Amino acid sequence: MKDCIRVASGQGFWGDLPNAPIDQVTKGPIDYLMMDFLAEVTMSIMQKQKKRNPELGYAKDLVTIIDQILPICVEKNIKIITDGGGANPRACRDAVFACARKHGIKGLKIGTVCGDDILLRLDAFRKKGLAFTNLETGESFEQIGHKILSANVYFGAMPIVRALRQGAQIVITGRTTDTGLALAPMIHEFGWKKNDWDKLAAGTVAGHILECGGQASGGNFSGDWRSVPDLARIGFPIAEAYRNGKIVITKHEETGGMVNMQTVKEQLLYEIGDPRSYITPDCVADFTSIHVADDGNNRVRISGVKGRPATDTYKVSMSYLDGYTAFGTLTYAWPDALEKAEAADAILRTRLADLGLVYEEIRSEFLGFNSCHGPLADATRDVNEVVLRVGVRSHEHKAVEGFGKEIAPLILTGPPSVTGFAGGRPKPSEVIAYWPALMQKQHVTPRVIVKGV
Amino acid sequence: MRIKLLDICHARSGDKGDSANIGLIAQKPEYYEIIKRHVTVERVRKHFEGIVLGTVERYELPNLWALNFLLNNALGGGGTRSLKNDAQGKTLSTALLKMEIEIEDSTKL
Secondary structure, three states: OOOEEEEEEEEOOOOOOOOHHHHHHHOOOOOEEEEOOOOOOHHHHHHHHHHHOOOOOOOHHHHHHHHHHHHHHHHHOOEEEEOOOOOOHHHHHHHHHHHHHHOOOOOOEEEEEEOOEOHHHHHHHHHOOOOOOOOOOOOOHHHOHHHEEEEEEOEOOHHHHHHHHOOOOEEEEOOEOHHHHHHHHHHHHHOOOOOOHHHHHHHHHHHHHHOOHHHHOOOOOOOOHHHOOOHHHEOOOEEEEEOOOOEEEEOOOOOEOOOOHHHHHHHHOOOOOOOOOEEOOOOEEEHHHOEEEEEEOOEEEEEOOEEEOOOOEEEEEEEEEEEEEEEEEEEEEOOOHHHHHHHHHHHHHHHHHHOOOOOOEEEEEEEOOOOOOHHHOOOOOOOOEEEEEEEEEEOOHHHHHHHHOOOOOHHHHOOOOEEOOOOOOOOOEEEEEEEEEEEEHHHOOOEEEEEEO | OEEEHHHOEEEEEEEEOOEEEEEEEEOOHHHHHHHHHHOOHHHHHHHOOOOOOOOEEEEEEHHHOEEEEEEOOOOOOOOOOOOOOOOOOOOHHHHHHOOEEEOOOOOOO
16 A cells, blocks of 8 residues: 555646646656546536537547557556546547557556436426525526526545546546545545545645646746746646645656745635635535645645535536627727727727617726726826727627627728737627536435446 | 735635635735735725625635635626626736735834
8 A cells, every 4th residue: 555646737627738747647756647627617518519429528638638648657557537528428438448449558447437417307306395596696596497508516536436446547527526536546545534534635635736737836826926937848736645644745857837835825725715614525624724834846745734524415516508798809009099999999889789789788898908907907098009808798699799790890980090800700609607506415326437448 | 114915925816606716825924914904804895896896705814824805796797707808807816916005114024
């Protein structure tokens, strides 16, 4: 039994740095590679793809990445854990098996975790009396129940642990907490118990630090950002986890970026609410208990993490179609750039009103002037250039489409010294709104299948 | 002495639905006492007037020399609904670092 494992972050989101997972498996020792692909509304896109083609509905980029790293992972015995299975983990597994055959790899075992998808069971659950009240706004599910596009439960580390116990070298899940992807190998390797709350919380904290990739190793660092070396070759973070629950955050030598107390703290505070209660299906971690110490040489020690028992509910993430948006941009140049952009905006709004097009919201921003920080911007009106960015939102597809047709004409029929209209007419995109809710754990069971070729 | 939070802190912000959070981290442990005293819920609410439409919550993380602020109803609907260029509130961190506070002249920085 090992006393220490190295869990590496390979992707912080779907579309992250393509080379990061390759660096993680080639530039130094690791035991596990975790990759997160699922943002809050990603599932609805994947559901749609699966509906059109039952062989799709997962992160195709994952298969591209695995194709590049599989031989070396097999050779070095690096296990891969990812939620890139999306709405179709089994189809994703089959694509990875095809990839293994292509490389002549035999005896590969892949685990899938399903059962998170409750879309087709929603009606039955509601008949049982489950409310699915919006967790953030308290709104009733009644008003949107009929237009749900996807509904998935967030599972934690345990189903992944079961797959690892059955010998899986790759575990592909649907909706899983990001932290669970990193915590699972620690539970598996160290035999942590279901009620080792402090250790589970420590592994969860490690997962939170890893889940956004380079954001823990010098990316998007608001401290002395100039001091971050060689961001071009940034090394993604690695959690060195110990049996006793101690964690060291580090990265491979010979990579860029940096891991220090400040970069780790910024990530610890990223997208959290009440720090005393960071709730996952595995435990409730208390972020105020975390001690962080800098050991130098890109090593940061995490200790003292306290955990409390997990709650009896799962978080459910649902999505639904809630209208359309489109965005158009035009660039205005000196002299009087800002005044021209404002005039163009007024002309555009008059034309939209004359056409009888109605929107729930029209928002105009002046990039280069105050689109960031709004009234807090110490901006001078005498800017050399400014980008007018107008966004509209409506439940009427026609209105949003009509807006798209009104942007380009402003070049020849509006204020002068205007440019930067590229990429064609703004097209309506769907607003996929997010509906978070809670449900009792007893109603759903993760399905874990491990298969080999 | 008047200073900007930028002089003594670093910060990161992000989204949670239509709410944003800002982790405000003091560069030194002694600065944590300063931000704990000066960067109150009331000051932050006033600072973000016109940007944050809901309530402001503040949480203390003394071990990390940090405060976490939850800014409710701050992102124009959040997610894919928001029409903001900064729909995820990523630049609210530096907007907070702009805040000026008045500290004792004898304070060593």
